Amino acid sequence: MYKVMIVDDRDIIRTEIKRLKIWGAASGFSISQEAQNGQEALGKLEHNPVDMVITDIKMPKIDGLELLRAIVERNLCSCVVLVSDFSEFEFARQGIILGAFDYIPKPIDANELSCLLTRAKSFLDNKSLEKERIKKLEESQKDTELRLSGDEITVLTSLIRRGDEKSLLGIEQMMERIFENSNKNELIRNAGLLKNSIYDVIKELKKAFPFLDLYINPAIYNGFDDVKNRSLTTLKNTYMEKIENLSTLINLLRLDLQEKGIVKQVCNYILINIDKNITLSIVADRLYMNKTYISESFKQKIGISFTEYVTLVKMERAKVLILKDNLKTYEIAEKLGYKDAEYFSKVFKKVIGLTPTTFRLNHEGN
Incomplete structure (x- = not known):
């Protein structure tokens, strides 16, 4: 059962949310804590973490957006939902960009919140599986202390993010220096160091791109x-x-896009919400931006259309789902917002060059 904290400065609102007949075994969520403002919420979260925070935006002391920023910075909760009325939509948009899972309008409708909880459960289930995988990986590395230094990891991460030919050559030369006195008897040691360096680099990259696990x-x-x-x-x-594959992925997803404005916001929304049905109209509505302006700016800055980028990102996520989980094709399609599994398979083959089944078999063969 996932634990929920309700944050609102009005007792009556918190009571109304608690009385909704959606909590419990059916949804997989139960309300475990309440807070009257962001300051109180942070104090409680530090000592008693929850899986989801549902918070109002306008509150005294620390408002909903400040609370969201603090939660993200301190990694206190991975699923924050903002509650907003019509006049607060601009704040809700900022919240989505800052990393909120979603927002829900006032007054809260039980059916709408129930649908949101269904999506949130899927999101949290995936996070839990990923956390367990990382835990096992860390445990498997306890038998070796072979690590590059912090400075070496920083340099390595920077070179990977650049991804050009000169940077990749720099990485190769860096490895040559590390192994210049190695011999056959140190092969296991070197293998451990290389594996750990990849783990440490990805850990470093996730500080900048928390959603990177979705695509690794x-x-x-x-x-x-x-x-x-x-x-x-x-x-x-x-x-x-x-x-090189990691560097290519960063470039493919445009993670290091220097553009700080509208296009960066749109890319982040797509990368974080890739499990949903994403259209230009939906993103424009969510971020309160002009649809035509998004389309034109996107093509100019990214070099491909909005739709092409969404498809590309979905197929990268599909590759991970195919290899990581024992899911059927229709289940993968559903997790990516496709209602038609056959259509998903056609798109996958067009972009990747193989059907999902063949892609999985080829990987198993390797």
Whole structure:
């Protein structure tokens, strides 16, 4: 059961939300805490974390947006829902950009909130599975303390984010210096260092892009365990291939887009909400922007159309779902906002060059 905190300065509103007949086993959510303002909410969250915070925007002391910023910065809760009336829509838009899961208009409708909880449960379930995977990965690394230094990880991360030929060559030269005195007997040590460096780089990247786990191929950590019959050159080639794939992903998703305005906001919305049905009209409504202006700005700054970018991002997420979870094609389609599994398969083949089934089989074969 996921725990929920309700934050509102009016007792009657909190009571009305608690009385809605949507809490409990049916939804998977129960209200465990209340707070009258953001300051009180933060104090409680520090000592008793919850899975979801439903907060009003306008409150004394610390308002809903300030609360959201603090929650995101301190990593206190991964699912924040803003409650807003018509006059607060601009604040709700800012909240979505800051990292809110969603917003719900006043007065709160039970059916609308129920639908939101269904989506939130799917989101939190995926977060829980990912957390467990990372925990297992960390435990598997406890037997080795082989790590690049913090400065080396910072440099490596910076080079990966640049992603040009010169940067990738710099990474290769960096590895050469580290291994210049290595021999066959140190192969296992070197493999451990390479695997840990990938883990540390991704951890560093997630500070800038918290949603990156949605798009990381789980196989990126493979290939460094059974190395007895492999050469150091083969090991380094495996490492560079994974580094190049990571750099390509960052470039493909436009994560390091220098544009700070409308296009960056739209990209972030798409990347965070990729499990939903995303259209230009929906994004324009959500972010309170002009549809034509978004379309023209997007094409100019990104080089591809809005629709092409959404499709590209969805297919990258699909690749991860195909490889990470034992899901059927229709289940993957649903998780990406496609109602028609056959249509999803056609799009996947057009973009990736293989059907979802063939893509999975090829990976299993490797």
